[in-house]
Amino acid sequence: MSIDPRVALQSLTTALEEHLAAAASRRGDDDPNVEAAFSAIMEAFEAYEDALYDTYGEVTPLVIYDESAEEEEEEEFDDADEVEDPFDDDLEIEEK
Template sequence: MTTDPRAALNALVAALERHLEAAAGRRGENDPVVVGAYRAVAEAFEEYDDALLDAFDEVTPLEVYRGDEDDDDEFDEPDDVEGGGSYTGMDDEDYDDLDDTEPARST
């Protein structure tokens, strides 16, 4: 584990950049390059958060989504990858506020 928060932050940014590249070049639902990049982001984030805690007694407001607590996998993959889930940024109650009559927007 990196104890220097700056070095851990740089590693996290690099992992995010590799994930973006992997996602942009994705080849199918279970692309192992994307899955590996996903796991690397999760690991780098946790190292950064731990380094912040060790150095400054501070943490980020984020956490790695792990899906079901009963799952034995170290990290879960997104919904389109076997065995995992993903966080949409909305809580269950946020979905209740959506207007069912409004057509879905395509992006």
């Protein structure tokens, strides 16, 4: 059973307001209140998106930023075979 999209939207709005309050009173880079508010936004957004889709078949144009997925992509890129740069000064040129 899906929740009413209006209820889910209100929860998302509340989560955003709580995040703003936590950010305004932040106590250092790793403030647990800000991190908890950040997570609450993600959860409230997912609930809203699900309720919106279940009720109306619609989605928002928003995407949740997943830092861990970005880090995994960077690692895959770093692990890929490197292509030789033809403009690299260290390449040896064969003369005929």
